[in-house]
Amino acid sequence: MYVAPLNTDHLLSEAEKENLYIKLVTQINKDFNLANEGIDFPMSILPEELKIQLQEKIYRLIQYKFAEYLNLLYIIDVPEHEIKQLDGTDIVALAGQVSFLILKREWQKVWFRNYYR
Template sequence: MALPVNFKDLIAEANALKLYKKLIVQLNKDLLFANVDIQFNEEILPTSLKLVLQDTVFHLIQHKFSDYLNLLYQVDVSEQKIKSLDSDDMVKLSEDVTFLILQREWQKVWYKNRGSS
């Protein structure tokens, strides 16, 4: 599986395979397990999903760092990928982390769907 390299490609692939709603379900499940108090409606527009999740990640980094780390652990985002990000600009960092979260969630959904086909 070749992972999408940006948000636009990820959403295009999820929509093409009719798995966007499953992506939201998987994200909601991991947010719940990570004790992050946000759940997304399955009908949310991709741009809204990205902005709200990015805002949540930004808030966690700034105010609830242990919850942020717990979310990364629950989603299973690669520590190596997180360490490779530039942490000087918090807005850019939260955008990059948001993509890594969505990318990992997409990977989970894609593999589950492939196994059930």
């Protein structure tokens, strides 16, 4: 049964526990490339490093390429109402929260595809 993750660390540990971590990394790479925001996480990337690098990428998009950031959220299909609930006063914190929403949506895709195959 699908259980929504509580935070990034919980999500990444679930992905590892269910042997879907590599599929999650693959899905992230695929969707970022679809949005023309090339990111190429190696399959060997550790969860903690994935978390840090993803947050850094989102931070840079928010700061310097806002239209591309919005396009990425659209491509990944992050729910708009969840984005609107975030507090944007601290961009570093915002990047972390958006990274979690992105990971959560990518995890849903991977989990459901695996569960219903």
